[in-house]
Structure formats: C-alpha cells, structure tokens
Amino acid sequence: MNEQPHFILDGRRVPFEDGQTLMTAALEAGVYIPHLCFNPEFTPHGSCRVCLVKVNGRVQAACTTPAAAGLTVQSEIEELRELRRGILQMLFVEGNHVCPACEKSGACQLQAVAYYVGMLAPHYTHFYPRHPVDASHPEAVIDFNRCILCELCVRASRDVDGKNVFAIQGRGLQARLVVNTPSGQLGATSFSIDDKAAQVCPTGTILIKHRGYETPIGQRLYDRKPISMVGDVAQVPESQGGRRHD
Amino acid sequence: MAEPMTFAQTVRDIVRRHGGLSTRLLQILREVQDHLTWLPSEALEQVAEELGLSPDKVRGVAKFYSFLYTDPRGSYDILFSDNITDRMLGNRELLHYLCERFGIGIGETRADGVVSVGTTSCTGMCDQGPAALVNGYTLTRLDRARLDRIVELVNGRIPLEQWPREFFEVTSNIRRADILLGRHFADGAAVRAVLRRGPEAMLDELVKSGLRGQGGAGYKSAAKWMACRNAPGEVKYVVCNADEGEPGTFKDRVLMQDFADLVFEGMTLCGRVIGARQGFVYLRGEYRYLLKALRETLQRRRETGLLGEAILGDPSFNFDIDIHLGAGAYVCGEESALIESLEGKHGVPRIRPPFPTTHGYLNRPTVVNNVETFAAAAKIAVEGGEWFASRGTAESKGTKLLSLSGDCERPGIYEYPFGVTVQRVLEDCGARDAQGIQMAGPAGHTVSAKQFGRRICFEDLATGGSFMVFDRSRDILDGIRNFTQFFVHESCGFCTPCRVGTSLMRDLVTKVHTGHGTRQDLEEMRKLGRIMQVACHCGLGQTAPNPVLDSLDEFPEAYERRLRSTAYEPAFDLNAALEEARQLTGRRDPGAYLNERDLLLGAMP
Numbered sequence: 001m002n003e004q005p006h007f008i009l010d011g012r013r014v015p016f017e018d019g020q021t022l023m024t025a026a027l028e029a030g031v032y033i034p035h036l037c038f039n040p041e042f043t044p045h046g047s048c049r050v051c052l053v054k055v056n057g058r059v060q061a062a063c064t065t066p067a068a069a070g071l072t073v074q075s076e077i078e079e080l081r082e083l084r085r086g087i088l089q090m091l092f093v094e095g096n097h098v099c100p101a102c103e104k105s106g107a108c109q110l111q112a113v114a115y116y117v118g119m120l121a122p123h124y125t126h127f128y129p130r131h132p133v134d135a136s137h138p139e140a141v142i143d144f145n146r147c148i149l150c151e152l153c154v155r156a157s158r159d160v161d162g163k164n165v166f167a168i169q170g171r172g173l174q175a176r177l178v179v180n181t182p183s184g185q186l187g188a189t190s191f192s193i194d195d196k197a198a199q200v201c202p203t204g205t206i207l208i209k210h211r212g213y214e215t216p217i218g219q220r221l222y223d224r225k226p227i228s229m230v231g232d233v234a235q236v237p238e239s240q241g242g243r244r245h246d
Numbered sequence: 247m248a249e250p251m252t253f254a255q256t257v258r259d260i261v262r263r264h265g266g267l268s269t270r271l272l273q274i275l276r277e278v279q280d281h282l283t284w285l286p287s288e289a290l291e292q293v294a295e296e297l298g299l300s301p302d303k304v305r306g307v308a309k310f311y312s313f314l315y316t317d318p319r320g321s322y323d324i325l326f327s328d329n330i331t332d333r334m335l336g337n338r339e340l341l342h343y344l345c346e347r348f349g350i351g352i353g354e355t356r357a358d359g360v361v362s363v364g365t366t367s368c369t370g371m372c373d374q375g376p377a378a379l380v381n382g383y384t385l386t387r388l389d390r391a392r393l394d395r396i397v398e399l400v401n402g403r404i405p406l407e408q409w410p411r412e413f414f415e416v417t418s419n420i421r422r423a424d425i426l427l428g429r430h431f432a433d434g435a436a437v438r439a440v441l442r443r444g445p446e447a448m449l450d451e452l453v454k455s456g457l458r459g460q461g462g463a464g465y466k467s468a469a470k471w472m473a474c475r476n477a478p479g480e481v482k483y484v485v486c487n488a489d490e491g492e493p494g495t496f497k498d499r500v501l502m503q504d505f506a507d508l509v510f511e512g513m514t515l516c517g518r519v520i521g522a523r524q525g526f527v528y529l530r531g532e533y534r535y536l537l538k539a540l541r542e543t544l545q546r547r548r549e550t551g552l553l554g555e556a557i558l559g560d561p562s563f564n565f566d567i568d569i570h571l572g573a574g575a576y577v578c579g580e581e582s583a584l585i586e587s588l589e590g591k592h593g594v595p596r597i598r599p600p601f602p603t604t605h606g607y608l609n610r611p612t613v614v615n616n617v618e619t620f621a622a623a624a625k626i627a628v629e630g631g632e633w634f635a636s637r638g639t640a641e642s643k644g645t646k647l648l649s650l651s652g653d654c655e656r657p658g659i660y661e662y663p664f665g666v667t668v669q670r671v672l673e674d675c676g677a678r679d680a681q682g683i684q685m686a687g688p689a690g691h692t693v694s695a696k697q698f699g700r701r702i703c704f705e706d707l708a709t710g711g712s713f714m715v716f717d718r719s720r721d722i723l724d725g726i727r728n729f730t731q732f733f734v735h736e737s738c739g740f741c742t743p744c745r746v747g748t749s750l751m752r753d754l755v756t757k758v759h760t761g762h763g764t765r766q767d768l769e770e771m772r773k774l775g776r777i778m779q780v781a782c783h784c785g786l787g788q789t790a791p792n793p794v795l796d797s798l799d800e801f802p803e804a805y806e807r808r809l810r811s812t813a814y815e816p817a818f819d820l821n822a823a824l825e826e827a828r829q830l831t832g833r834r835d836p837g838a839y840l841n842e843r844d845l846l847l848g849a850m851p
Contacts, residue, residue, distance in 0.1 A: 044597070046597050046741070046783060047740050047741050047742070047783065048741070048742055049741050049742050049743055049781050049782070049783065050742075052780075052781055059780040059781065061783075064597045066599070083777055083780065083781055086743075086773070086774070086777040086781075087742050087743055087777070087781060090742050090743065090746035090747060090750070091742055091746070093746070093750075094742075094745070094746045124750055125750070125753060125817040127749070148742075149739070149745075164300055164302070167302040167303075167305075167306055168306070169302070169305060169306045169309045169310075170309050170310070170739065171309070171310050171311075171312075171575070171592075171737075171738055171739050172734065172735065172736070172737040172738065172739040172745060172748070173734070173737070173739065173745060173746070173749055174739070175738075175739030175740075175745065178302070180300070180301070180302040182287065
C-alpha cells in the first residue's frame with residue numbers, strides 16, 4: 001500500500017504533499033502554529049519568526065521549512081512558547097501598540113497571537129518611535145505606529161492587486177512601510193478598500209474609515225475563542241468579524 | 247546640482263555604460279552619486295525609468311546601503327572608521343577635533359554643502375588607523391597634523407587627486423608568511439595545471455587538500471564545487487566574496503592588494519571545474535581604492551591569455567571576471583545577501599534552502615567562496631592537495647591568515663598553519679599584557695587570558711581571520727558596547743529578533759556600561775541573547791549576541807563592578823527625567839528630588 005508521506009508534529013501524524021511546508025501541511029491538518037507574516041495565499045516570507053518550531057531538535061521557521069517524511073517537529077512546548085513570547089514582546093516595544101485605544105482590539109491578529117503565546121506584558125523597554133498617521137485617503141487610514149513589517153500589504157498590492165502601492169524601505173530599525181508616491185500619501189494612490197491589500201493586515205495599521213467600533217468590544221473575533229480555533233483575521237469573512245470581503 | 251540637461255544626460259550615460267542592466271543598479275547609483283554627491287529623487291526616478299524598474303525599488307536600494315545618500319551630503323564626505331581598534335588609537339578625539347574645526351556636529355553637513363563628517367563601521371585598516379574614508383577613498387594613520395592639513399585642503403576645495411599621496415597610503419604589513427604568502431607563484435601556473443590535469447583531477451586534489459571555506463564558516467570547498475558542478479543548468483557562476491566586513495579583519499584586503507593574480511587564478515580554475523564562464527568579485531565599498539589596480543590586473547590577464555576567450559589557447563576555456571563594488575552593508579558578507587546585492591537589489595539574506603550551489607546568482611548554480619579560499623585553491627592546483635594537507639590539524643588543513651590589531655607591537659598579517667595557539671600568536675605580535683582577545687570579530691568569540699592555550703582551527707577556535715587584542719589597560723566593556731552598536735547599524739531589518747533584538751542588547755549593555763545596570767539586566771542579556779541565537783533568520787543576527795554572552799562568562803567582573811546594588815533600576819535616568827519638570831516649574835525644593843544625593847548634586851552650581 002502506498003502510504004502518504006507524513007511528519008510527526010507534537011506526536012501527531014501530519015500528512016503532506018510535495019512542495020508543502022511544515023506550516024501549510026499543519027494548517028491543512030487543522031493544527032495551529034502561531035504566525036503573523038505568513039498567509040496561505042502568499043509566498044512564505046519568514047521574517048516575523050513567530051512560527052518557530054523545533055525540527056529534529058533544531059529551531060526553524062515552520063513557514064519556510066519544506067515538509068519531509070520522517071521529520072519530528074515540536075511546536076507546543078514551553079521552550080518555544082518562551083521564544084515566541086520574546087519575539088511578540090519585541091514587536092510590541094518596537095512600535096506603538098496601545099490596545100485599549102485601538103479600533104482593531106479584539107480582532108487583531110498581533111494581539112490574539114500575543115495572548116495565545118501567553119504574553120502578559122511587553123517586558124522590554126519601549127522604543128516609543130515617532131511615526132505618522134496617514135489619513136489622506138477618503139476611505140482608509142494608515143497608522144504606521146502599528147506596522148510590524150510583515151509585508152503582507154506590500155505583497156498583496158503588488159502580486160494580487162497589481163498596484164504596487166506599498167514598499168518597505170530603509171535598513172535595520174529604520175526599515176519602514178512606505179507608500180509609493182512622491183508625496184508618500186495614500187490619498188495619491190489608486191488604493192481602494194476593495195483591494196486585497198486592505199484585507200491582509202494582521203494589525204490595526206490599515207483601517208477602513210467611517211466604520212469604527214461596529215462590533216462592540218467583548219463580541220469581537222478573538223474575544224471569545226482563541227486564535228488557534230478562529231484562524232487568521234485575513235481568512236475570516238467580514239460578516240463574522242474578520243477582514244476578508246464576503 | 248548640475249544643469250538639468252547635463253544632469254539628465256549624465257544619468258543616461260551612466261546607465262548606458264552599464265548596458266541598461268538592472269543587475270548593475272547598485273553600481274549605477276554609486277556612479278550617479280559620484281557626480282552629484284547624493285541621490286536626489288529626480289535622479290532615482292530617472293534611473294528607474296532608464297532601467298524599466300519601479301521608482302520604489304530604486305529608492306529601496308538607495309535607502310539600504312550606508313554609502314548611498316538620499317539626503318544632501320558634503321562634496322567632501324569624511325567618514326571615520328569606528329571600530330574598537332580605531333577607538334584604541336584615539337579616533338573619537340580626532341573625530342571631535344575635525345568636527346570642531348569645521349564647525350559641525352557628527353553626522354552633519356556644513357551649511358555651505360562643502361563638507362560632512364560622520365562615522366562608519368570598520369574600514370579594515372585596523373593595523374594603520376585611526377582610519378577614515380573621504381568620498382569612499384581610504385585615509386590612514388590620522389593625527390591632528392593630518393587633520394589640520396585636510397581642513398585646509400577641504401576649505402581650499404582642492405580635488406582629492408591633488409591631496410598628498412601619503413594620506414592614502416595603505417601598507418600590507420605582512421609579518422609572517424607560510425605556504426600561501428611565502429612561496430613564489432608564477433602567473434598562469436594554476437590555470438595551466440588545471441588544463442593539464444583536467445577538472446576531475448583538480449577536484450581530486452581539492453578533496454585531498456581538505457580545504458575549507460576561509461571566510462570562517464569552514465564548509466568543504468571540494469563539496470561545494472562538486473555540488474555546483476553537478477547541479478543542472480548550462481549557465482553557472484563563480485563569485486568571490488571580498489566583502490570583508492567583519493570588524494578587525496583585513497587579510498582579504500592584503501590579498502587583493504598584493505596577490506590579486508593568485509585570487510583571480512583561483513576563480514578561473516573554479517570556473518573551469520564547475521563549467522562557469524563568468525565570475526564576479528564582490529569588493530566591499532570600503533576597498534574602493536583597490537578598484538583601479540584590480541581592473542588593470544584583469545586587463546593584463548586578458549592580454550596575456552589568462553582570462554577571457556580561449557584561455558591559454560584552449561577554445562573551450564572561456565572565463566571572465568567582473569568587479570562589483572559594495573556600498574557599506576556588512577550583511578552582504580552573508581553569501582545569499584551578497585548574491586542579492588550582486589543582482590542590484592538590497593542585501594537581505596535569502597531563505598535557504600535552496601543554496602547558491604543550485605540557486606545562486608540569477609537563480610543559477612553558483613560557487614561563492616572567500617578571497618583566501620580562492621587563493622589557496624590556486625596554490626593547491628600547482629602544488630597538489632597532499633602538499634597543502636601536510637600543514638594544519640586533522641580537521642583544518644593548510645594555513646590561516648590572521649589580521650592582528652589592537653594592543654600589540656606589530657599589528658598586521660600573520661600566516662600560520664591551523665592549530666597554532668592563541669598564546670603563540672600573542673608572543674609573535676608583541677602583545678605583552680593581553681587580558682583578552684576578540685577572535686573572529688564581534689560575531690566570533692571573546693577569549694580571556696585563561697584560554698590563551700586554545701588552538702586556532704575549526705575544531706577549537708574557528709575564525710575568518712580577525713584577531714583584536716585588548717591589554718590590561720582596556721575596559722573590555724568599551725569593546726563589547728562598540729560591537730553591540732555595530733550590529734544595530736548593520737542589521738538589515740528583515741527579521742524581528744535581529745531588527746529589534748540588536749537595539750535591545752545595545753541598550754542593555756549601555757545601561758550597565760554607564761553604571762545604571764543591576765544583576766537582573768545581566769540575566770536579561772543572557773535571555774535575549776539566547777533568543778537571538780536561535781530565532782534570527784541569518785548568521786548576522788544569530789551571532790550578534792556572541793560578544794555579550796561570551797564576555798558575561800569570560801569577563802564577569804567587567805559587568806559586575808558597575809552594577810547597582812538595587813534589585814531593579816529603570817531603563818531611563820529618573821533624576822534626568824525629573825530635571826525637565828523642575829526646570830519647567832522652577833522648583834528646587836527637597837520635594838522635587840528623588841533623594842538626598844540628587845538634591846545635593848542639583849544644588850551644586
């Protein structure tokens with residue numbers, strides 16, 4: 001009998017097909033591995049490092065590691081939770097994330113993953129960078145304080161919308177999400193809230209105007225169930241509190 | 247700026263000279279900047295248009311490299327090398343002095359646009375510092391007298407070509423030669439040998455030699471060449487990594503300056519073995535002064551039939567070499583980032599696998615080796631693998647070039663068989679009172695005196711060649727803090743733990759260094775370091791915490807003597823924060839101070 005190849009993830013057999021990564025195979029098998037810059041609709045990026053798993057004892061990003069038969073993968077172990085917590089804390093102090101004052105609170109993937117890995121406080125010293133807010137577009141607003149440089153909007157706008165509205169520029173801590181116009185203003189682009197790029201942000205960086213607080217706090221996407229059961233905000237339809245257009 | 251017409255014409259000419267190829271983007275931007283002193287938006291947009299690239303892509307490249315400027319800079323742009331070895335030689339005092347003479351702050355451009363002064367990462371002149379770059383050209387052995395003269399030259403708008411030649415003199419300082427630097431090498435000998443023996447026999451010799459990557463990673467060269475040779479595809483490439491960015495290393499600079507033929511020969515025979523027709527040298531921007539001579543050497547080799555079409559008359563042997571100049575990005579020393587940069591992009595390391603041997607430059611099979619590795623390969627071609635393997639240890643065959651700097655009487659290049667002890671090296675270079683060394687650069691190992699019996703080889707202390715000596719008059723923590731700042735500057739910013747972690751680490755070390763740290767901060771450094779070591783995307787971030795983690799073990803007293811006895815100290819200076827409030831409210835009463843000590847200090851005139 002021809003058995004489908006599989007690897008072992010936290011003691012469970014996860015089958016895979018050629019070309020799949022640990023992440024895509026796990027996702028298909030219904031096993032959640034926390035992640036931020038990964039979105040199944042796009043080529044893996046491997047930059048946020050939240051999806052770290054132990055592959056035959058070695059720490060690797062699940063989203064960029066090709067699945068292979070015979071691998072033993074660990075994910076839900078305290079050592080990795082601690083690593084992931086540290087990375088989440090770094091993201092929180094790098095930007096200005098004020099959850100109680102954020103429209104996305106409760107439906108924010110960054111916040112939900114932070115809860116999932118048991119992060120209770122940012123721990124590290126805040127950088128308090130100065131970032132602008134761009135409200136030049138009639139339908140959307142960009143709050144750069146909340147950007148985690150996952151490049152999903154960059155990829156979506158370039159690869160799906162064909163508009164190339166966004167880019168990352170600069171090096172190191174100076175790396176920034178920028179809008180590709182001479183003025184740097186979103187209002188000067190062809191960006192539309194129907195774009196894929198408007199649906200993929202895992203934080204509250206790209207927000208739709210005129211629709212604030214439609215769902216009360218307490219009834220939002222991640223308010224009652226953890227992200228491991230609900231999935232990514234970008235994959236959940238708007239009618240159910242996500243960002244994907246119905 | 248020049249006249250609009252001239253400006254547009256200049257950009258067009260440059261792009262045309264580079265064949266309108268987007269892989270030449272970094273080279274094009276460098277040349278445009280040479281003409282304009284910086285890269286204004288109009289220039290970037292025009293380059294984008296001429297190359298058929300989107301403007302954001304071109305701007306992204308311009309914003310990534312330290313030596314490319316998207317804001318105006320002086321016509322004379324002076325950057326002090328700020329490695330710890332430059333600091334040992336007094337560069338900070340000179341930097342402040344020069345800024346004072348020009349009436350500007352560090353990193354500023356004078357209002358008349360004539361001059362700007364700043365700092366840059368190690369320029370590889372550690373044995374002849376304090377060093378700097380002026381418009382990318384190396385200045386060595388700076389002192390006040392030289393700076394006074396430079397102020398006159400700049401204020402007199404004297405072109406660089408008319409500056410005294412000795413300001414730019416770079417000496418090789420070879421102090422100890424073994425099989426690589428010592429024996430005479432006749433041009434063409436290696437190329438002839440590989441033609442005579444054939445590629446398979448050459449690979450056999452390489453296997454016998456046991457040669458490993460001399461950049462420090464130590465991957466078996468024969469395995470790499472073989473993997474590339476066997477990789478499917480007609481078009482393959484040879485890349486020489488001369489992006490010698492590890493602070494304290496300068497042996498590749500000496501090889502490129504004095505032994506370029508040997509290096510080019512190694513590349514050529516690699517081309518023959520793997521079946522490549524094109525090679526590239528990725529030369530770090532800091533070594534720009536070498537470019538002209540290297541191009542002349544390549545031309546001479548073409549004229550003597552050692553390079554180009556039908557090498558040595560064999561119509562099946564075609565191989566040429568082109569030189570790409572970097573623009574100030576340490577991360578490009580990582581081979582996949584280097585390939586990205588060679589392709590004209592910003593240098594972010596690729597996801598691996600696939601590896602360059604199958605998917606390298608333009609996704610074609612590519613061998614990337616260090617300068618010293620190619621030089622050794624050329625020698626092996628002539629003398630044979632066994633000859634090479636007779637030197638060194640069981641796992642580390644042959645010799646290693648070490649770049650000695652810091653507190654020693656005879657800094658320079660030392661070639662030793664692998665396995666030499668740290669102690670022996672220290673004795674040879676005249677380091678009388680060493681308390682520790684930084685081996686293999688900031689990304690390597692901090693080694694204290696109790697470990698000076700250790701051996702330099704892949705089995706023990708692996709190194710790319712950097713060897714910086716700290717004597718007992720030095721504060722190790724000065725060096726460690728300098729290294730953490732280096733990694734902050736050089737992180738590419740792609741992955742979270744490196745982008746953020748390097749800054750967090752720098753801030754923790756600074757907190758302790760300035761006397762505000764507690765024991766808890768040391769534990770915090772260890773935790774953060776462990777996260778970075780396993781979580782970062784590439785070797786840069788994974789090794790960035792090494793100097794901190796090593797020195798916490800090797801030099802605990804350097805940290806502990808600065809600690810506060812309290813269990814916790816905030817990350818900012820409470821008293822300084824209160825001072826602003828005191829000034830605003832005009833209060834100087836005891837209630838406006840945290841404690842009596844601050845009150846007493848505050849009451850002092």
